[in-house]
Amino acid sequence: MEIAKLKAEARPSKGSREAQRVRLRGQLPAIIYGHGQTPECVAVPTDDFTYLLDHGKHLLELDITGTKRSVLIKDVQYDHLGDKPIHVDFALVDLSERVTVSVPLEFRGTPVGIQDGGVLDHSRVDIEIECKVTDIPESIRVNVSDMKLGDIMHVRDLELPTDMQAVAPADAIICSIRSKTASVETEAGAAEGEAQQPEIIGRKEKEAESEG
Amino acid sequence: MAMMPKRLKHRKSQRGKIRGRATQGNTVAYGDYGLQALGSGWMTARQIEAGRMTATHYLQREGRVFIRVFPHKPISAKPLETRMGKGKGEPEYYVSVVKEGMILYELGGVPEDVARRAFALVAHKMPFRCRFVVRRHAI
Numbered sequence: 001m002e003i004a005k006l007k008a009e010a011r012p013s014k015g016s017r018e019a020q021r022v023r024l025r026g027q028l029p030a031i032i033y034g035h036g037q038t039p040e041c042v043a044v045p046t047d048d049f050t051y052l053l054d055h056g057k058h059l060l061e062l063d064i065t066g067t068k069r070s071v072l073i074k075d076v077q078y079d080h081l082g083d084k085p086i087h088v089d090f091a092l093v094d095l096s097e098r099v100t101v102s103v104p105l106e107f108r109g110t111p112v113g114i115q116d117g118g119v120l121d122h123s124r125v126d127i128e129i130e131c132k133v134t135d136i137p138e139s140i141r142v143n144v145s146d147m148k149l150g151d152i153m154h155v156r157d158l159e160l161p162t163d164m165q166a167v168a169p170a171d172a173i174i175c176s177i178r179s180k181t182a183s184v185e186t187e188a189g190a191a192e193g194e195a196q197q198p199e200i201i202g203r204k205e206k207e208a209e210s211e212g
Numbered sequence: 213m214a215m216m217p218k219r220l221k222h223r224k225s226q227r228g229k230i231r232g233r234a235t236q237g238n239t240v241a242y243g244d245y246g247l248q249a250l251g252s253g254w255m256t257a258r259q260i261e262a263g264r265m266t267a268t269h270y271l272q273r274e275g276r277v278f279i280r281v282f283p284h285k286p287i288s289a290k291p292l293e294t295r296m297g298k299g300k301g302e303p304e305y306y307v308s309v310v311k312e313g314m315i316l317y318e319l320g321g322v323p324e325d326v327a328r329r330a331f332a333l334v335a336h337k338m339p340f341r342c343r344f345v346v347r348r349h350a351i
Contacts, residue, residue: 058351073351080233080313081248082348102350119274119321125244126349180273198220198286 003070003134004052008062011041019087028085032062032071034092040064042090050085056138058101062090070095072133099133100167102126105174109145113177118149122175127155128167135163144175152176214257215283216306224288224300234313240347242278243320245327251340254307255316257283263317263334270330275322280315281308316342 011022011029019029027043042064052060053076062069071090079086093099104126111120127140140158147153156170230252240246247263260281267277283306290301310316317334319327328344335342 076351078348080235080238081250082239082313082345104349119276121276121321122244125347198217198223200223201219201221 003059003061004057005061005063006044006048006052008042008044008064010064011043014041023086028088030088030090032069032090032092035094037092044088046085049088053085056104058136059093059133060090070133072099072101093133095134097133098130099136100128100130101136102128103137104139106139106141107175108141108143111144111147111151111177113147113149113151116149118177118179120144120147120175121178123173124168124175127158127174129160129164130167131161131164135161137164142174147175147177149177149179214261214306215279216257217282217284217286220286223286224303225286228285228309230309230311232311234311237280237315238313240315240318240345241280243276243318244322244347245319245324245331246280246315246345246347247317247331247334247338247342248345249310249312249314249316249338249340249342252311253340254285254287255281255283255310255339256287257306257308259337259339260308260316262337266333266337267317267319267330270333271319271322271326275326276320278318278320280318281310283308285309310340315345 008030009027011018022029022043023046025043026046028046028049030042030044031039032042033039042062044062053073058073060071060073062071070093072093073088074091075089076085077087078084105122105124107120107122111118114120129140140160142153142158144153153174153176154170155166155168155172155174158166158174160166233252234249238248260279260283264277264279271277285307286303287305287307288301289304316338317331319330322330324346331342331344
């Protein structure tokens, strides 16, 4: 697997105002931590980082003014609208290390059950896997073309490479084909019991009668 | 029928102020697509119901609609042709306090173009500007 490279600059001054100045320069404030080392504040180019993130990269090689470090994207903070990243956490990793990461699921094919009036219901759109840091896939393909009406796909049904393990329980549901009528029942259930006025917590019945 | 709380601690509430932006409920959590509020305000139970009906009607019972807001806040009003005074009015309806960035509805199990069209119709019924958002994968 090719490791994506990203240039970074050391960020000597801290604080929210300085972070804002960094963002105005087109950079993203970031922190590197892990392996018992002192956390290090850096800044990375926003556009380059967003490009790598959008392409499903997890492992990066940071070039901090000549010093190269292998890091894993641990966490990304976004603005209130969830558009722009405002801060990134990088975790130091060895290339032989095993890590736990979340990988998107890619559903392939049109299920047979859809022709019988079913709906494909995604219970999960990503899955946590444990694997070697250099073997993290961009996505995991799930073939749903053989699924019939009422079929349920569990985590245990996933075809993962031998050195890769799913962290989620084996009986956790990934997707299912349910009939369209199921949603009608839930809607009818939701509509029930709405005609009454709300009950007031802690109020005695006598008080309610004297008021009414 | 419009949504309303089952139990309340206090029958009437003060108006309050809507300060700041949403710090929770601002990511798509259940479906694949979401409708995000770009303004703050009160969303009445009738507006929530109107949005749900529009989405389910457009989708013809395909996919799944998730409502991410609930009208917890009672709003009181005085009857028409009543003189001022004589205490606070009776609760008339219930609203959800929405902050900028909150996800109002989510949709799952439908293609993106269908979800976009459904949410465009729903957005017309909302009391603030809204936009279509796609679920972001966890890292």
